[in-house]
Amino acid sequence: MNKPLASPELLLVRQLLTNHQSQPGGLLPLLHAVQDALGFIPANAVPLIAEGMNLSRAEVHGVITYYHFFRSTPPGQHVVQVCRAEACRACGSEELWAHAQSVLGCGAHETSADGKFSLEPVYCLGLCASSPAVQIDDKMHARMTEAKLSAVVAKLGSVA
Ligand code: FES
Structure with a gap:
């Protein structure tokens, strides 16, 4: 409520x-x-x-x-959007998506227990030539890897 x-x-x-x-x-x-x-x-x-x-x-x-885009509850401090469209899928975004769920401890349209991160699937961020693509808050990340995603999440998660 x-x-x-x-x-x-x-x-x-x-x-x-x-x-x-x-x-x-x-x-x-x-x-x-x-x-x-x-x-x-x-x-x-x-x-x-x-x-x-x-x-x-x-x-x-x-x-x-x-529309899944609309939220009925407040988002986490940071919103992680992982592209799951075709070009990114061809470059490993499904593995990245699974990794994001594991690192953040939440699934699609959910927020981590500590309220720091919300996870959203997106379907093209316009960075197809540099797949896989992720957007975290307002910042785009091209050629994202599991290691880079973990590092960004750890950095943002450590900031109060
Ligand atoms: S398909 Fe992922 S950025 Fe276009």
Whole structure:
């Protein structure tokens, strides 16, 4: 269960609503904007979004759960995205994916027990020529190896 939205967060969702509610097909851009701003889409923002977009709560919830990109819980401190698309698969990304799960101690769309890392599969980061590719927070890593991934995770994990 999410904690209730604090007033500043609620105000922010209301502000974002005003930017998108008259836009045809505005729900997806609104959900992206909320997640960009808060890191996730709190369950208790759903009624507000539904009312503002003139949709049912079930419709909004359905969209959030349909797209794996949207989070209903806060992400870890760092988000590790491993490309699992074809070019990266051909260069060992499935082994890298298994290694990432082992090192982080969590699976797809999950967060490590210490809250430091969330793990996400992605399907092309635009670095196909330098596969396998990983993105950690805003930084892209080309030609990633298991050893390099372990080193980056250890470095980030040691920073409080
Ligand atoms: S397939 Fe992995 S970056 Fe394009």
